[in-house]
Amino acid sequence: MSESGLGKIGVIGIGVMGNGIAQVAAQSGFTTLVTDISAEVLERGLANLDKSLSRLVKAHEKSGGEKGISPVAKDEALTRLSTTTALEDLLSCDLIIEAAPEKPELKEGINRKLAELDYKGILVSNTSGISITRLAAAFGTPERFMGMHFMNPVPLQKGVEIIRGLATSDDTFEKIVALCHDMGKIEIPAEDKAGFAINRMWVPFVNEAIRIVEEGVASVDDVDKCTLCLAHKMGPLMTADYVGLDTMLFICDVLEEELGSAYKASPLLKRLVESGQLGAKTGIGFYSWDGYRAAGVNPDVARYRIK
Template sequence: MTIRTAGIIGAGTMGNGIAQVAAVAGLDVVLIDVSNAALEKGVATLTGSLARLVEKGKIDAAARDAALARIRTSTDYAQLADVDIAIEAATENLDLKLRILRQIESVVGADAIVASNTSSISITALAAVLDRPERFIGMHFFNPVPLLQLVEVIRALQTNDATLAAVRELSERLGKTPVTVRNAPGFVVNRILVPMINEAFFVLAEGTSTAEDIDAAMKLGANHPIGPLALADLIGLDVCLSVMEVFLKDFGDTKYRACPLLRELVTAGRLGRKTKHGVYRYA
C-alpha cells in the first residue's frame, strides 16, 4: 500500500518531530493530543525546527510553508478515520499506550496500519490487545527526529509481511534508514545504549569522576559525539529510568537495576533538558 496520510498521537518531543518529517515528505498529517495547549506547543516546536532548517539551507521557505499547511491538529480521535497509518507517540507507559492503541483501532479503517514509537515496550504485547494485530508494528524514531536518520522497524510476532514492507518503504520516504528488528526488550539501540547511560550514573554516584569529565572521557576516548550523561539529559532521565525498569522486569536480571542516583533525580523532577535541569542546568 502507498501511505499518503498519517495520524500522529502525541504532540510532545517525538510526536511533533514525526509530524514534521512526515509533512516535509509530502504526507497529510493529523496531529492528536489531549488538549489544545499541548497541540499549540507541539506545533510551535516544529515550526521553530522548520525555521532552523530554512536558515541552514536544508529546505526553502516554500517547502516549510507547504509542510505546515499539511498539518492539522485535533483533540478528537475521530479525525483519524481516514489515515493510512496512525503512529502512537505517547510517553513510555504501558497502560497509557494500550488505552491509546485501542482508541486508535476503534476509529481507523480496517486497512490502516497502527504503529507505536515505543523505545522499550514489547511490540508483541501491544499487538495482542488489538483486533487486527497483523497490521501493527513498531516504528522507533530517535530524538531529535528531524536530524537522526535511524528508524528501528520492530516486527511483532503477529505483524504480516505487507505491513513490514509498507513501513520500511514509508521510513525511506521520510528520509530515514530503516533497520528491521525482531521484537525483544530495548530492541537494538536502547538495549546497548541505556545500560551504558545507567553505568555512567553509577560512576558519577560513586565519585569516580565529575559529570563533565565522564562525558569528556567518553567523547575523547570512545569517539562518542556526546557524553552519556549529557545524552541522558537530552533523552530525558525519566525515559532512561523507564527503559531500565522495563529491562529489569522483562529480563529478570539484576544487571539492569537502575542507578539510585538516576531514580533520585527523576523523583526530584530533574528530568534533563525538558525541565531545564537534569545532570546539568540549562538556560
C-alpha cells in the same frame, strides 16, 4: 507517488518525538494530522515545529542551499499539517504513529480506542521499551501493528528501529520499510525483545556512566568528555537529559525484568526521577537547562556520592 503508497499520516502526541515525527512526515510530502490532549498543547507543539523548520531554512541560507530546506519547502510542509483534539479524526489516515508518553496502560488504552472506532489502517508505536506484541494485543489486529522507534531529534537522526510484534504481517513490515525510505530514514530491523537493539546497548551504557559519577570516579562533565574520545557527538549524561530521565528509568526496569539484574537502574537515576528532575524537559537533570541548552552541572548531582 511515495514508495509506501501511503498518503495520509496521523500522529498521536506532539511532544518531543511526535513533534519531530509530524515535521518529517509533512516535509516528506504526507498529509499529516496530529492529535494531542488539548488545543493549547497542540498550539505549543506547532510553535516548536515551526521553529525547527525555521532552523532548517537558516541552515539552507547559510550553506548556500546545500543543507536544510528552502523557505518554499517550509511553507509547503506547513500547509500539509493540521491538528485536532479528536482521535476519531485520525480514522481517515492510512497509518497512525503513536508517540504518547511511555506508559503501557496509556498506550494500550489508545490502541483499544482505535480498535473500538474500527480504525482500518496500520498503527505503529514509537515506544522505547514496551513489548510490541503487548501493544499489538490491545489493538486487536496484530497483523497491522508494529514498532517504529525514531531517534531524538527526529529531523536530524537518520536511523529508525523497526520492530515486528509476534504477529505483524509481511505486508505491514514492508510498508514500514518503504515509509522509512519515503521519510529519508534508514531502517534498522530488530526483534521484539526488551530494549530491542539500540536501547539494549545504550541504556546500560548510560547506567554505567551514572555509576561512575555516583562512585566519584569522574565528574558529570568529565564522563561526557570521555565519550568525545569515542567520537560520540554528545555524552551519555547530556543525552539522557535530552531523552528524559523518566524514560531512561522505565527502559532500565524493562531490561532488568526481562534480562536480569545487570540492567538494574543506578540509585542516582532513581533519586533524580523521584525528585521530579527529569532532564531538559523539567529544566534540571544531570545538568541545569536553559530551554534546551545545558547551563552547567546540577549541584545536587555534583555532590551526590555512594560507594
